[in-house]
Amino acid sequence: MTGPGGDDDSYGRLGPPAPRTAGDRVRTVVRGLGEVLITGGLVLLLFVVYELYVTDYLTGRKQEELTQELREEWSRPATADPQLRQVELGDAFGVLRIPRLGEDYARVILEGTSETQLSQGPGHYVGTAMPGEQGNVALAGHRVGKGSPFLDLDAMRPGDPVVVETADQWFVYRVLGDPATGDLDADPSGIAGMEIVRPTDTDVISPTPDQAASAAPTGAYLTLTTCHPRFSARQRLIIHARLDGGPLSKADLPDGPPALYEG
Amino acid sequence: MYAWIWRHLPGGTALKALQAFLLVAAVCALLLFVVFPWVEPRLPFNDVTVD
Numbered sequence: 001m002t003g004p005g006g007d008d009d010s011y012g013r014l015g016p017p018a019p020r021t022a023g024d025r026v027r028t029v030v031r032g033l034g035e036v037l038i039t040g041g042l043v044l045l046l047f048v049v050y051e052l053y054v055t056d057y058l059t060g061r062k063q064e065e066l067t068q069e070l071r072e073e074w075s076r077p078a079t080a081d082p083q084l085r086q087v088e089l090g091d092a093f094g095v096l097r098i099p100r101l102g103e104d105y106a107r108v109i110l111e112g113t114s115e116t117q118l119s120q121g122p123g124h125y126v127g128t129a130m131p132g133e134q135g136n137v138a139l140a141g142h143r144v145g146k147g148s149p150f151l152d153l154d155a156m157r158p159g160d161p162v163v164v165e166t167a168d169q170w171f172v173y174r175v176l177g178d179p180a181t182g183d184l185d186a187d188p189s190g191i192a193g194m195e196i197v198r199p200t201d202t203d204v205i206s207p208t209p210d211q212a213a214s215a216a217p218t219g220a221y222l223t224l225t226t227c228h229p230r231f232s233a234r235q236r237l238i239i240h241a242r243l244d245g246g247p248l249s250k251a252d253l254p255d256g257p258p259a260l261y262e263g
Numbered sequence: 264m265y266a267w268i269w270r271h272l273p274g275g276t277a278l279k280a281l282q283a284f285l286l287v288a289a290v291c292a293l294l295l296f297v298v299f300p301w302v303e304p305r306l307p308f309n310d311v312t313v314d
Contacts, residue, residue, distance in 0.1 A: 035264045043294065050299045113312045115304045125312070140312040150311070202313045226311045233310040 051145045055119070059147035062120045066092045066108040074167050087111045087130070094131060095165040096122055096139065096149075099260055100156055107149045109164075113140045122149050122224075125205055131164040131171045132247050135217040138205035143226045143237070150226035153237055158184055158193050161259035162222055162241045170248040172259045173222040173241035189219070195238045196228055204238045219243070 070092050087093045089112045096107045109124055110117040117123040122141035129135030141150035158177025163170060177193035178186035184193035191209050203210050204225065207217035220243035228237035248257050268286070272279040303309065 031266075032264050039264075046291065046294055047299055047302075050295050051303070054295055054299075055303075115309070118311065123312075142309070142311055145309075197313070199310060199313060204313055225313055227309075231308070233308045236311070236313055238313075 055145040056147055059119060059121070063108055063147060066110075066120060067095070067106075070095070070108055087124075089126065090117060092121070093124070093166065097163040097165065097256070097260060098156075098160070099163075099262065100160045101152050107141070107147070109139060118142055119146050121147065128205055129207070129217070129220070131166050131222075132169065132220065132243065134220050135207040136205055136209060137164070137173075137220075137222040138225065139223070140225045143228070144230055150224060150237075151230070153224060153226055153239055154194070154228075156184075156194060156239050157182055158187070160241075161244070161257075161262065162224070162239075163257060163260055164222070165250070165256075168250050170250060170253060170257045172244045172248070172257050173220075174244045174259075175239060175241045189242070191221075191240050193240055195240075197236050197238055199233070199236055201236070204236070204240075209240045 091111045092108045093111060094109045096109050098105050107121050109122045110120055111124050111126065113123040113125050118140060119142075122139045124130075125138040125140065128138040131137055142148060143150050143153075156175050157179075158175055159179030160175045162173040162175065164173070165171075175184070175193045176187035176189065176191050177184035187193060195204065197204055202213065205223050206213045206215060207221075208215055208219070209221055209223055211218075222241045222243070224239040224241075226237050227233045228235040244259070269279060269283065272282045274282070
């Protein structure tokens with residue numbers, strides 16, 4: 001903000017003020033208007049700082065908390081009643097790891113895709129498949145701000161692992177496409193590894209991506225959605241991946257599946 | 264506006280400067296931790312889902 005000093009220093013030192021003229025009044029009004037406009041500009045700048053940095057910080061802290069809670073929950077002996085393992089809206093239930101986005105990239109994922117969940121981490125579309133299930137595990141995440149979990153999703157290449165960790169298993173999904181040529185569109189299934197769609201194209205999270213929402217699943221897929229281009233919400237950037245092999249037991253692989261260490 | 268505030272702060276220049284600084288800090292904190300978190304979900308550029 002414009003600190004003290006500036007144009008107003010003279011006020012305090014002047015003797016008894018001269019009678020105010022019409023010009024003085026106009027000057028006061030114009031100066032006030034200018035100050036309001038400058039202040040508005042500074043507030044907008046502060047908002048940009050908030051979006052880009054402060055939300056990152058807040059989400060980072062939240063992610064640390066969630067990670068700790070999830071670890072504690074997972075280390076408790078499994079409850080006999082599977083009902084208690086049911087994932088409710090807002091629950092953190094897994095950890096997403098994407099080596100392409102960073103060696104130590106790990107984000108706790110939550111059930112639900114409203115802002116409450118998305119401000120804490122990537123959110124799982126309610127009603128889509130759970131990790132390992134037939135169908136499509138659909139996750140949404142912020143591109144810029146809120147920890148920017150999906151900022152560099154456009155860097156994904158065919159075959160890149162997307163690993164989901166749950167209470168006792170690892171699931172390795174791989175981005176669709178042809179890893180040999182690097183062509184994201186050349187998957188035998190006909191589903192592209194990456195696409196940019198309109199915000200209304202909900203088919204991308206169908207049980208079989210890009211088919212009707214009512215169509216039966218043809219495999220175990222995972223779809224990531226975020227906004228595109230960066231800083232805009234005009235389109236959506238979509239990544240599709242398919243389950244590679246079955247679930248891996250965390251008891252056998254406490255440090256994670258080999259897919260995490262390919263790079 | 265700023266001149267008016269400056270004139271109404273008590274004390275000498277140093278004290279006024281300190282108060283002005285605290286005022287600015289308080290306004291920033293209010294914006295960052297109360298106003299912006301409230302405003303943000305109402306703005307259109309944070310949609311990342313398909314629906």
